[in-house]
Amino acid sequence: MFCRDKRHKTIEAQEWSCSILVALALKENKKKLKELRQYFDPKKHVYKVDLTFFYPKHVLHKKEGGISARAHDLSNVEKPLIDLIFLPMFYDRPSPYGAKNLNIDDKYIVDLRSRKRTGKDFRIRVTLNIKDLPSN
Numbered sequence: 563m564f565c566r567d568k569r570h571k572t573i574e575a576q577e578w579s580c581s582i583l584v585a586l587a588l589k590e591n592k593k594k595l596k597e598l599r600q601y602f603d604p605k606k607h608v609y610k611v612d613l614t615f616f617y618p619k620h621v622l623h624k625k626e627g628g629i630s631a632r633a634h635d636l637s638n639v640e641k642p643l644i645d646l647i648f649l650p651m652f653y654d655r656p657s658p659y660g661a662k663n664l665n666i667d668d669k670y671i672v673d674l675r676s677r678k679r680t681g682k683d684f685r686i687r688v689t690l691n692i693k694d695l696p697s698n
Contacts, residue, residue: 575642582646582686586661599664602692610673612689613640616681623680636676644668647688664690672696 571579585591602609615634622633646652648668652660673693 579642579646580658582643583652583661583663584658586647586663587657592662595662595664598690598692599666602664602666602670604666604670606695607670607692608672608695609670610691610693611644611671611675612687612691613643613674613676614687615639615676615678616683616685616687617678618683619680621684622678629678633678636678640674640676643686643688644671644674647690 586595601607613636615636617633622630624630645668646661646663648664648666648671650665650667652663653665654660
């Protein structure tokens with residue numbers, strides 16, 4: 563994601579981030595994000611996030627079997643994606659550098675699941691659920 567220091571994203575990472583923000587700004591996603599923003603109450607709710615990263619078979623698997631190094635480590639792609647979907651710093655920026663995302667700190671995620679799967683092409687499926695705050 564980053565060049566030599568942690569302050570400067572690579573060109574590829576910048577392009578990927580912009581593609582995610584553009585996807586968030588699509589009409590159908592924009593509507594769903596607005597509904598989530600309006601419903602979520604930080605005093606009553608938490609988020610459950612489910613991420614599925616799809617890769618073409620030749621990228622996810624090596625010819626001789628096993629997982630290829632060309633498929634990103636899940637922990638390395640979770641955080642940048644979560645930041646783009648949740649963080650207020652992207653909410654009021656003009657496209658393609660921002661989108662009307664969830665506009666809330668990602669500390670409200672209490673359940674996060676991610677997985678790699680084979681698919682026809684590269685894509686990411688994100689499922690967001692609002693759950694009642696656990697009462698323990």
